[in-house]
Amino acid sequence: MSRSLKECNNCIQQFESHFPFCPYCGQKSGDQLTLSVLFNNTISNYFSVDARFFKSFIPLMIKPGHLPKQFISGRRLMYLHPAQMYLFISIVFFFLFSFVSRKQVESLDNAIKKDIEQSHFHRDSIKKASRDIPTAKYSVESVLDNEDHLSTTDQRQVQAIDSVKRVERSSSSSIFNRKINEMEIDSMIIAGASDEELYKKMGMRADDGYLTKRMYKQILKFFKTKSGGSILQAFLDSIPLAMFILLPIFAFILKLFYFRKGRFVHHLVFSFYFFAFLFSVFTLLVIANLIWNDFPGWIMTLTMFSTFFYLFFGVKRFYGQGYILSYIKSGAISFLFLSMVLPFALFIMGMMAFLFY
Template sequence: MSRSLKKCNNCIQQFESHLPFCPYCGQKAGDQLTLNVLFNNTINNYFSVDARFFKSFFPLMLKPGHLPKQFVSGKRLMYLHPAQMYLFISIVFFFLFSFVSRKQVENIDSAIKKDIEQSHFYRDSLKKVSKENPTEKYVNKSDLKNEDSLRLRKQQLVQVTDSVQNVNKSSSNSIFNIDINEMEIDSMIAAGASDEELYRKMGMKTSDGYLTKRMYKQILKFFKTKSGGTILQAFLDSIPLAMFMLLPIFAFILKLFYIRKGKFVHHLVFTFYFFAFLFGVFSFLVIANLIWKDFPGWIMTLTMFSAFFYLFFGVKRFYDQGYILSFIKSSAISFFFLSMVLPFAVVIMGLMAFLFY
């Protein structure tokens, strides 16, 4: 006896009409779009992900190495995917960190503005010192009532003179063999000189390469805007991409130390969960600093130091090696990554932030 067939609206495949779901794609048969279907599916999907997140988050933070070991062994549906876990927690961290970074950007711009005002004062003082007799102006013994006043006036003169000399020394900067007189450039900018004239004054040549010309362009941009906060913001904006690129590098380091302990993808799974833990810790620290202005520094240091012990216990559980060997390897991995890989990444990020802010 033949049974009637119906067609799935989603995958256009035919199946027996008595089946409640399409055997090819899993969509409910004859499912009509209503408000109940729309919002019920949305809420159910959200809380199903949310439930898996909490089932994964607490083991992630409290049981180092447990999640990657479970995931590699095949238990993958009851826990959040490692890449999804990393992306979710990192997004939360950078959202929270944006409140802190915005204050840092404002503080840097404020500090630069203050330094510029002080440099203008020192330059004016230098002109006065050079035109007038400093001894007669600042140290007139007939006007002094006692020896302490004389000593104070002398100290004030020495401070002003030293400050002016420091400004003069710092007014000529050398960046990648680029010698620039800041005072002359500022004067030309104030006079309305064109960019071409400014580039020539700064020493740029038509034969210079792309990176050198780009460097001149960014230096001139900084002289015009006097905004160091913009450079910092560009640097901070590059951190998420840089951290994502560091993941396979860290996994490769693990592969070097545990070359016989699984495929590269296994080390990458451990790396995703480990970096997710780091961003989770960083998120708690940011929240603590936002709600507690005088957050103790020793607690922050202790919390950051706990990342090493997390790595130690994590590799111990994940790779099934002894405590001593795991401690030695986790120490070597931390030293290699923090002393070589991470500083190099920071330098590259800083250079790219300056070149393209």
């Protein structure tokens, strides 16, 4: 009695159909690509990066669309899993990027402290000059109104008063159309005012909503610490989560343009490999900047621009459409993602970083 045979999608070897796994390579027999298959054991197997990574990395970089096409066709053990590859490369990138971001945070904090010191010195100098005007003879308003009748010395002192008023006006900020005078808040903080007094001075009301009160708290926190670097660090720390959220959105955009070219999970596979390529490029640029202090900006710009052509050739190979149609669609996908999705994500990241730093 003859036994029926089936062919393994991964190693193309034939084996008896009743076997649940291929006896040659170990891939599950009749494995259907679903979301559960795509993510199954990805986290638990993350650190088991073996020779498949090196076997997958070169095709990832020089053959756009090859890896996702192979994975969709059933060869899922020959190359590194797309989600696993994305996670590994992205973590390497963020590890290296942390050295660059630390310098940026320190530079921002130093710049803010220097600006504050210069502002305080300028303000104290102006106030000292303004105190030399005889207050019994002139009030601030009358002096400013009768500037033409004053002596040359008094006119210079009047200019000092006017400078003080301009500094006070320029140092005020607003939140939801409510003015906040930074100089007054700084003075109250130095005097040891309570948070309740500071919030009242800033304009926070008892009936304000949670978001408004949270904003006031963060502004007061900034006034006390004068640390913009912590906000920047919170923003940078939110990038990994944001990129992981942007990835399925990118896959959804692909689904819109290639609606008849497979299920959503197929577009997700392409997105994982494409984002892994992007992080590989970012990693190489970070390494170049760490090694070469004066790394030419034009090389970075050219490298970033080349990612569009990678996407173009990737969708051409993966979806099997012509050059012209693939170029038009890849251009539209890039424009939609970069002009609408990415700016909105950056705005949300900035808001979240400020509200929860």
